[in-house]
Amino acid sequence: MESETTRPMMHIGELAERTELSLRTIRHYDEIGLLKPSGRTEGGFRLYTEGDYARLMLIRRMKPLGFPLEDMSELLRIIDTLKHDGGSELREQLDQFIDRAVEQRVKLQHQLDMADEFISLLRSQ
Amino acid sequence: MESETTRPMMHIGELAERTELSLRTIRHYDEIGLLKPSGRTEGGFRLYTEGDYARLMLIRRMKPLGFPLEDMSELLRIIDTLKHDGGSELREQLDQFIDRAVEQRVKLQHQLDMADEFISLLRSQ
DNA sequence: CAACTCAACTCTTACGTTAGGGTAGCTTTC
DNA sequence: GAAAGCTACCCTAACGTAAGAGTTGAGTTG
Structure with a gap:
């Protein structure tokens, strides 16, 4: 053990x-x-x-979400604090982060699509 | 007209x-x-x-493929040249680029997966 | 219609930023 | 004593962000 x-x-x-x-x-x-x-x-x-x-x-x-490292610090702090204390202002801040994350996720998907377009363009040469 | x-x-x-x-x-x-x-x-x-x-x-x-701008210059040059002249060494170079592109595409997909994991983790808080 | 005006646009120069990479020279650990 | 770690420093890519000066072209004027 x-x-x-x-x-x-x-x-x-x-x-x-x-x-x-x-x-x-x-x-x-x-x-x-x-x-x-x-x-x-x-x-x-x-x-x-x-x-x-x-x-x-x-x-x-x-x-991959591309947040500045400083924002990551803040997000980690929020998550840590939420574990012990469920402040509603913190909740809001977390929700804001989630929104940003989802936004970035959309961009990532878009980039993936562009990459695919580009690759098939290369292949057609 | x-x-x-x-x-x-x-x-x-x-x-x-x-x-x-x-x-x-x-x-x-x-x-x-x-x-x-x-x-x-x-x-x-x-x-x-x-x-x-x-x-x-x-x-x-x-x-989105994240190539250095200098490499993009080279790739564009290759594509341009291939249009007029089908040199086989150029073909090889293009194929190398395609390999790199596919590799990067895999990474992008991976990043998207990580982003999804992270978002659901945030939502579960 | 030539000259003038003026806001919107563009120019170069130059330093700042982010997220590390790379090295040197020295110290610590095992 | 070889391997791993330390600090300190300079370097890079791909732009962002001013500052200050010059250009364009549509719309007056005379």
């Missing part, structure tokens, strides 16, 4: 491998405050938890 | 409106040589033809 204490923290390299994001990207997210490591070693190595991993995967799924 | 001479050239503004691209973007494409205007007025205004418009629309459809 794998106890919780078996893998309490991981270094940045493992996180990068598991999320398929680059070291540079993860460090960047730390710099701008999008995802700060849960700890550091004595020597200064970043330490991440499973929770951090989950959060980073969430960010990864968010990326 | 609308003769050819009725709208021989247009200014950048009209081109921007018709393609839904920004003035800045079109000027940028001029700067880097992706789409040079067919002419200039005495005073220096860029002048574009219907052919330029068609080319720009092609570029627009290409954009």
